[in-house]
Amino acid sequence: MVRLLNLYTISAFVALGGALFGFEIASMSGIAGTYQYKQFFNSPIGIRQGIITGAMACGSFAGSLLSPFLADSLSRKLSIQIGAVLWCIGACVQSAASGAKMLIVGRAVAGLCIGLTTTIVPIYQSEIAPRKIRGRVVTLQNFALGWGLLVQYFIQYGCSFIDSTASFRLPWAIQTLPAILLFLALFWLPRSPRWLAYQDRWDEALYVLAFLRSASCDLNDPLVLAEYKEIETQILVERQNNVNSYRALVSKRLRIRLIISVVLQAFTQLSGINFLMYFIVNILDSISNSNTLVASSILYIIGLLSTIPVMIWTDQWGRRLSLLLGAVAMFFWMELAGVLFATFGEENPVPNEAFTWIVIGRPVVSGFIQASMYLFVVSYALSWGPVSWIYPPEILPQIVRAKGVSLATATNWGVNTVLGIAIPTLWRIITWRLFIIFGSFSVLAFIFVWLLVPETKQRTLEEMDEVFQHGEPLWRSFTDRGNHDRLDILAREIEMADTGYFRRDLPLLQGTS
Template identity: 55%
Template sequence: MVRFLNVYTISAFVSIGVALIGFDISSMSGVLGTHQYQDFYRNPLGIRQGLITSAMAAGSIVGALSAGALGNKFSRKVTIQGGSVLWCIGSTVQSTSNGVPMLISGRVISGLCIGIMATLTPTYQSEIAPRKIRGRVVSFQSLAGTLGIMIQYFIQYGCSFIGSEAAFRVPWAIQAVPAIVLFVGLFWLPYSPRWLASKDRWDEVLTVLAFLRTVNNNVNDPLVLAEYKEIEDQIRFEREVRFQPIRELLSRKMRKRVFLGMAVQIWSQLTGMNVMMYYIVYILQSAGITSVLLASSIQYVINVVMTIPAILWMDRYGRRPALLLGALSMALWLYLIGGLLMAFGEPNPVPNQPSTWIIIDHPNASRTILACSYLVVGTFAVTWAPVSWIYQAEVVPLRIRVRSVSLSTASNWVFNFMLALGVPPLLRSISWRMFFIFASLNVLAFIHIWVAAPETKQRTLEEIDEIFEHGGPLWKSFTGKLGTSRLEQLAKDIETGKVKVRQGG
């Protein structure tokens, strides 16, 4: 018997929070090419458009940095609910905006929600998931993000045929609907067992673990008791050593792990993916593509489709190969885009356009650039998109997890902000050279991941501590085989009576 409310369905539902990120991306990229938006906001170009787009990331930085403290105090679940309220407020302000300042204010408020969701959704998912499917479960948020991008883009595309301001106001208002659904539905979902343990609600810890791990809510199941004991031992250890979270984050023992989570999130921005998402309309205009809105819609479909293999295979093939292959592949596609624009482009004869360099009457080059942009999106969706969010929550222990993920997510949004702000003027000033820069950054990401990122698939969150503390080069963990899981061994010892579990903390 398969119960409707299980780890998969819970994780999929909570992923609505990450879908809101996708809604925001498309809410901007979908209107850039419409005359209604350009006319009402007086054709924002360069830094002005960058300020509008990056306002969401600015709010996200604050939201991400505050999510750790809020998530620890009020729980992951309740804080996510608070974020959904902020999203509804931001959507309302955007859809009723009377000019650029009010639009920016609404996007900042929505960004507060995005920072909270991006931090706590993967944290909550990783803490409810069994180790063998943790990658798959956390990857749901990546699929949700791509679905949000696609759904909102097609809403924007359909509304673009409306001849009035409703072309952008209606889609921005509709964004509030999934946030309302998320807020209401979370009342029926369980708290994170690790958060409950941190609050000494031990009976609830056991009840939630039994609910998540067994069909019949069997609190005496050996694997349930083994996981309960692991959590209990870790909480007891943290209290005995009386650790200080901030000092722990900066300690020599944790520093490289925290930095690794931050670095993966930063590299995910520097791959150039969000440039393709936010400003694909500008890029296709530079390539000489005429039906840019229709051509853009295809990349959003590709983004969704290519996320599905990542969900199915992430726990089989691992995190490290995905990051390495993804970085090299995206470098190739971006070098091709930059090279074709350099070889076949010329100065744009039309003034006051987002792109000052454009391909004219070279259809084969234009189509190749379009194909390469699709390949960038598809490659990112199946590699970096899910792994960057899984990895940041896996590489640090429970005692600093939420705070570390907050820093990682904030790092993501800092670079998101800089790119969203800087790309429009970069396109106007250095045009095709920008793609060479992002391609080279992918090569640097490959080198860093090869040296510093160990494989973490199919390990419990507690066992990952051993990977970083074994003393050898981290990259060697990629070639090593996993032995018997400590959790499985503990379950056998409990079942045979070698280990006794005292329930109730």
């Protein structure tokens, strides 16, 4: 009989943090194009709209930098709950906003939650997941993000027919519901076994591992004991060497892993994905699309559906190949849209609009541009979208994991903040050239991955030292060399020895709530 509370249900509930990320993106893309929003906030364009949009990312930047202090001291679980509370406060302030300043404050407070959850949720998921499906488990956050985008967008679409400020206040208020569900669900979910071990709560760490890995919660399962032993060994080595987490983060041993984590997150934003997600309505308006809200919803639907194959194959196909192929595809579709805009577009004769370059009277060209944007999102959702969030928490060791992932996520949100503020103005000034610039970044991303990003699939978190220190260039990913399935080998040794390495009767879920 399948337990109701298992690895997948735990990961699905905590992935609601990703759904909040989706609500954040959709919370402006659908509303900003409505006449009710424009009328109430005095038609913000350019830098003014950029500050409103970028306030969430700015708060997220601060939240991601704050996250390691909360995650390491209070636990991953409690930190996510704090984020859910901040989200509810921010959503209420946005819903009650009497002007642009109050809206900006509300978005910044909600952004603190996004910074916390986008940093800590992948860490928590990585630390509870077995190595063979870790990619699938972490990808659940991106799947939830897609659902958040879609649900919030259709809520906004329905509310757009309300001829009052309720058309945007109601969607912003409804955002509190998934955060409340996340907050309450976490009371029943276990803490990270690796965090518990690092706090010297070894009995609880062993029980949580048994609970997550064994259907019968068998504390003497050899695979459970083998993973426990690996965690114990790594922590003891770090303590014997008197490793300081801040020094370790920039040490020669870990420096390249930090660089990979940070640069991958930067390229995620520089690909141009949020240029499309935040400003899709304006882009569609500029190519004379007659129903931008429906066309935008299609973008979110295909983004959600495209995440499903990644959950199935990322642990078999691998991370590296997904990033390489994704960079090539994203480059092609972004450049194609830019070339079509440049070739068939013209200046917008209407002043004071969000766009100054339009494609008019060319339905075939407009259709190709729209299709290019859809296929770009498909390419992103199949590769960089999920994989860039899988890498940082799995390649960094326990002692620096929260701090390293925090810096990587802060990079994502820092770049997001700059782009969110700058794009409305750049879209008016350099128009189609934005597509060309974002496409060029995908070329740089391809080169970076080819040279420096190794394959990490099927490896335990404690094996990453071997992946990065096997003595060959990183593009020659670490192979087994007779050490295949080290965890299975250790489990067999424990089973054959039958030494009673750990024979304890622990109460069900003692100390894990």
